Amino acid sequence: MIKLISTLLLIMLAHFKMQATVIECGENTKFPSIQQALNAALPFDTIEVLSGYYKQGNIFIEKSLSLFAKGEVVIDGEFKCEVITVKSSHVHIKGFHIKNSSNLSSIDIAGIKVLASHHVIIEYNQVEKCSFGIYLSNTKHCIVKHNIISGNVLAETNIGNGIHCWKADSNEIENNEITNQRDGIYFEFVTNTTINKNFSHHNLRYGLHFMFSHSNTYTANKFSKNGAGVAVMYSHHVTMKNNLFDYNWGASSYGLLLKDINDSDISGNIFSYNSAAIYMEGSNRVNMRNNTFSNNGWALRMQASCVDNIIEYNNFIGNTFDVSTNGETQLSNFNANYWDKYEGYDLNRDGEGDIPYRPVSLFSVIVEQLPPSLLLIRSFMVYLLDKAEKIIPSLTPEYLIDNKPIIKMIEAENQPVASININKK
Amino acid sequence: MVNKQHEKNRRDYLANKVDIQSGYASALSLSIEETDTITMTKSNRNNLLLRLLKYVLLDILKNRMVLFYTLFLLATSFGLFSMSGDATKGIASLLNIVLLVSPLLSLIFSTIYFYNSYEFIELLSAQPIQRKTILYSQYWGLCISLIVALVIGLGIPLLIFAPSKAALSLLIVSCGLTMAFVSLALLAALLTRDKARGIGLSLLMWFYFTFIYDAMMLMIMFAYIDYPMETITLTMISLNPIDLARVIVLLQHDVSALMGYTGALLQELFSSGKGVLLASGVMLIWIFVPLKLAIRLFNKRDL
Numbered sequence: 001m002i003k004l005i006s007t008l009l010l011i012m013l014a015h016f017k018m019q020a021t022v023i024e025c026g027e028n029t030k031f032p033s034i035q036q037a038l039n040a041a042l043p044f045d046t047i048e049v050l051s052g053y054y055k056q057g058n059i060f061i062e063k064s065l066s067l068f069a070k071g072e073v074v075i076d077g078e079f080k081c082e083v084i085t086v087k088s089s090h091v092h093i094k095g096f097h098i099k100n101s102s103n104l105s106s107i108d109i110a111g112i113k114v115l116a117s118h119h120v121i122i123e124y125n126q127v128e129k130c131s132f133g134i135y136l137s138n139t140k141h142c143i144v145k146h147n148i149i150s151g152n153v154l155a156e157t158n159i160g161n162g163i164h165c166w167k168a169d170s171n172e173i174e175n176n177e178i179t180n181q182r183d184g185i186y187f188e189f190v191t192n193t194t195i196n197k198n199f200s201h202h203n204l205r206y207g208l209h210f211m212f213s214h215s216n217t218y219t220a221n222k223f224s225k226n227g228a229g230v231a232v233m234y235s236h237h238v239t240m241k242n243n244l245f246d247y248n249w250g251a252s253s254y255g256l257l258l259k260d261i262n263d264s265d266i267s268g269n270i271f272s273y274n275s276a277a278i279y280m281e282g283s284n285r286v287n288m289r290n291n292t293f294s295n296n297g298w299a300l301r302m303q304a305s306c307v308d309n310i311i312e313y314n315n316f317i318g319n320t321f322d323v324s325t326n327g328e329t330q331l332s333n334f335n336a337n338y339w340d341k342y343e344g345y346d347l348n349r350d351g352e353g354d355i356p357y358r359p360v361s362l363f364s365v366i367v368e369q370l371p372p373s374l375l376l377i378r379s380f381m382v383y384l385l386d387k388a389e390k391i392i393p394s395l396t397p398e399y400l401i402d403n404k405p406i407i408k409m410i411e412a413e414n415q416p417v418a419s420i421n422i423n424k425k
Numbered sequence: 426m427v428n429k430q431h432e433k434n435r436r437d438y439l440a441n442k443v444d445i446q447s448g449y450a451s452a453l454s455l456s457i458e459e460t461d462t463i464t465m466t467k468s469n470r471n472n473l474l475l476r477l478l479k480y481v482l483l484d485i486l487k488n489r490m491v492l493f494y495t496l497f498l499l500a501t502s503f504g505l506f507s508m509s510g511d512a513t514k515g516i517a518s519l520l521n522i523v524l525l526v527s528p529l530l531s532l533i534f535s536t537i538y539f540y541n542s543y544e545f546i547e548l549l550s551a552q553p554i555q556r557k558t559i560l561y562s563q564y565w566g567l568c569i570s571l572i573v574a575l576v577i578g579l580g581i582p583l584l585i586f587a588p589s590k591a592a593l594s595l596l597i598v599s600c601g602l603t604m605a606f607v608s609l610a611l612l613a614a615l616l617t618r619d620k621a622r623g624i625g626l627s628l629l630m631w632f633y634f635t636f637i638y639d640a641m642m643l644m645i646m647f648a649y650i651d652y653p654m655e656t657i658t659l660t661m662i663s664l665n666p667i668d669l670a671r672v673i674v675l676l677q678h679d680v681s682a683l684m685g686y687t688g689a690l691l692q693e694l695f696s697s698g699k700g701v702l703l704a705s706g707v708m709l710i711w712i713f714v715p716l717k718l719a720i721r722l723f724n725k726r727d728l
Contacts, residue, residue: 318514366643369650370646370647370650372646372654372655372658373643373646373658375658375659375662375668375672375691376639376642376643376668377675378517378520378521378671378675379639379668379671380521380524380525380635380636380639381635381636381639381640381643382639383521384636
């Protein structure tokens with residue numbers, strides 16, 4: 001009985017101590033500056049910042065508390081400093097309009113930077129003209145959602161990334177829109193993180209860029225019109241589902257560049273109007289299923305260093321080149337895809353073509369060896385060469401072959417990019 | 426008074442091809458001072474050229490070939506656009522057809538037409554008309570009729586389905602190609618007296634520009650695979666009117682992004698006025714150099 005009472009008392013005490021107070025901060029209140037309010041607050045308090053324009057230097061959050069904007073709150077770094085720096089766990093930042101951080105080449109300056117913390121929530125903010133947008137360094141279980149991040153593009157060297165994660169685990173990044181940064185979303189040493197429904201477009205370099213980031217899941221994101229598309233490198237167990245990669249168009253631009261990506265799953269994505277939809281190098285055991293490749297320059301550029309990949313049930317529609325490779329051996333498995341250039345027939349009407357399809361055209365082999373020869377594209381001579389090669393294959397890789405091409409276009413199981421819902425409170 | 430008489434005579438010979446010879450002679454006899462090769466002014470010469478041109482044009486119209494060509498172009502472009510649905514794709518497939526058909530038809534039709542009107546040309550040469558004027562009338566007559574065919578057969582469908590910059594470039598480029606290949610056809614026809622050989626020669630030209638040249642280019646590129654070939658390929662491309670036309674239209678089409686460094690070079694060249702100037706310059710060379718050569722041959726020829 002005594003035990004019970006003491007426990008109850010303890011709980012009540014704890015509750016009393018944890019009782020969060022709401023502190024108002026604004027021009028005509030006790031705390032005209034946000035930093036003053038932060039200094040005065042106890043852990044687990046809530047600070048409500050009233051609408052106004054705040055130019056108060058770098059704001060440090062070193063306690064676990066919530067910082068909410070009430071109305072339109074603009075925090076301006078005046079290009080002099082970082083805007084908000086979070087050094088504590090369990091911090092919740094919501095609804096601010098943060099702009100104009102400084103820009104240094106020696107330190108990464110951000111709109112909101114989180115250092116060595118966990119369970120930080122950053123939502124419904126608008127970050128404008130900051131070097132880095134939201135910067136998570138050494139974090140766990142953080143949530144970044146419904147933020148709009150737009151940079152001030154000057155040059156690749158003096159602008160940072162939109163959402164930058166370095167050494168993180170189990171974060172969630174959802175419904176953000178990122179434009180005009182260097183890389184839209186950048187990950188390094190990030191694990192078990194989910195990236196959902198983000199819209200990354202018009203970034204100077206990559207829409208999404210990650211390295212050494214294993215076991216992450218990317219679903220229903222949209223990557224459009226980025227300088228060089230999306231590049232992912234040196235990772236394994238990556239899942240990419242139902243994303244849209246489009247209009248990444250340029251001489252060295254890729255819809256999705258896979259370099260040393262192993263044991264991964266790429267399914268249900270749509271790739272359209274990219275100069276190369278997927279470029280693969282040194283990637284093994286990647287499953288590509290139910291993707292749609294339409295109107296790309298190259299649908300799949302698979303270097304000979306790729307082994308044991310499975311490419312099945314994909315649609316290839318209106319691409320200049322379906323598949324190209326630089327080697328003679330091909331150790332990946334193409335099976336049951338729909339190819340719009342397939343000219344075979346299906347006599348027994350089981351939905352599978354009776355003669356195999358060779359997705360590599362002779363001209364794509366030539367181009368792979370001799371890039372300037374692309375000037376001859378659509379020349380009648382090239383057309384003749386391709387036809388001749390189709391009839392008697394001799395130069396195209398012997399084993400790169402789809403033995404059971406599907407006759408009808410495959411209906412996508414999941415429609416990628418459901419509603420991306422960026423900044424609706 | 427003189428003018429009225431003149432007009433009447435002209436109408437007479439245009440109306441009846443059989444009467445043409447006497448009609449023409451009488452028309453010319455009225456202005457014998459004007460047509461005197463030494464005292465003839467430039468405007469008179471142009472006037473004469475226009476009169477000859479009208480005749481050539483009407484003659485070509487009577488020959489149904491150009492009409493069929495127009496109908497063929499109309500049918501293919503309408504068919505392609507309504508089949509593909511997508512305007513850019515329609516232009517791309519139309520490009521393939523135009524690059525193949527319009528040089529071929531310009532070459533063959535012009536060569537045959539020149540040989541067929543050889544007697545008329547001989548007759549004209551007996552008149553005090555400069556030979557240059559005679560050949561120009563043939564050339565422009567052929568060019569104008571074929572270009573009108575292109576504008577109707579290609580221009581109208583393009584205007585309806587895909588009024589864009591790429592469509593305009595396709596139309597302009599195909600007109601340029603037609604002019605270049607008509608002048609090559611005249612050269613071929615003047616290089617040999619035998620009709621069969623002349624047609625053979627123009628077929629060979631078509632074959633050369635469509636297939637052999639590209640194959641040779643590929644061979645050269647493979648032979649020098651270890652060297653930077655960008656500028657050389659660009660030069661080689663611009664030395665073939667068909668390749669040049671293809672690249673100009675494709676550049677409007679974003680395909681340049683696939684071409685890597687070479688594409689970037691091209692894009693840079695053509696996004697500035699310099700490239701357009703260069704391309705049109707090369708096209709003009711292809712139009713006027715064979716024509717000048719043909720005129721030289723024609724001037725020297727013992728008819």
